Amino acid sequence: MKTVVVLSVLLCAAIAEMEAELKNDEEESVPEDSVPVPRNGPVFEEAEAPESRFNFCPDGWYSHNSRCFTVVNTATDWYTAEEHCTSLGAHLASATSAREYAFLQEITKRVDLSSAWLGGFRLQSRWMWIDGQGFYYQKWYSQASSSSYACTYLNTGYGWSNYPCTSARRFICSKNPFSC
Template sequence: MKTVLVLSILLCAAFAAPAEEQQKAPEEAPKEEMAAAPEMEDMMKKDEEVSVPVDSVPEAAAPESRFNFCPDGWFSYNSRCFKFVNSATSWYSAEEHCNSLGAHLASATNPREYSFLQQMTQTAGQSFAWLGGFNLQGRWMWIDREGFYYTNWYSQSSTSSYPCIYLRSTTGWSNSQCSSAHRFICSKNPFNC
């Protein structure tokens, strides 16, 4: 229930953010507002020259172009920061490494997010990467406590022998032994203290 509430708040904030940044175009502004000092007009013209209409930015890049609160080397997608670590290790070691960065192994909560993670993996020249999914007592979960509502299985093996999820860069995810060595993707919320 707590996760649903937090997710609802994040969605509301995400939808509200673009509306807050919209401004009236100079031609739509009342005439009394147009009587700005000459230096203000110059600044406004410079802003017009540099700004890019939101419609011309590809959908996947739009969140990055508006705000980027992620540390260097991290990529922003929706309200989270992601980092691909190009070092093969076990699932447990990957999670420990992510923890040392203030993060967890990434969860994929919807098809667009999974596609973004696949693109990150492909860009790094890899075919597989650990995600934060694991099976505990017959139930799939995300290590970052996101709800496991979206699934995208390419193949699923025995959960008792293969309890950890890895991403496939061209298809859905699969599960493997946690001791296998894969590269991995970390994820964190930039607003967590």
């Protein structure tokens, strides 16, 4: 049993090191205008796949900046959406940069949606991401009263907005393929 635990820890450490190396390689070699393609997913002519050579995402998930994303085409409230993402080993997606937000808009458009829940929420007068990422990048198109509109959703044509968490909307899940 001890051998299995030790091997698991070593495997996780090796994978984490590989992830760091891949991220550094991606930052140096991936052109700004590239569009990642999902593994075993539909191929779009305009997409290039420089990141796909090291794609560790499950089937049906899109790879981008060492994270995996999937759009869930079932409308539900924000809380149920987060529960569903958690059941997949993920969280509702965060958007931590302009490039990442543009990527999320693109994958949402590819499944013919114009909006989707993100993992942003307001707690004690502060916006945060459910996955623990820092809420430093902001792409607000409109911001309604955060006391009654405490959850964020993405718009494919412009920035994000906030809306009541109990409203039904499709959503985007995100996870790290290397977490143990």
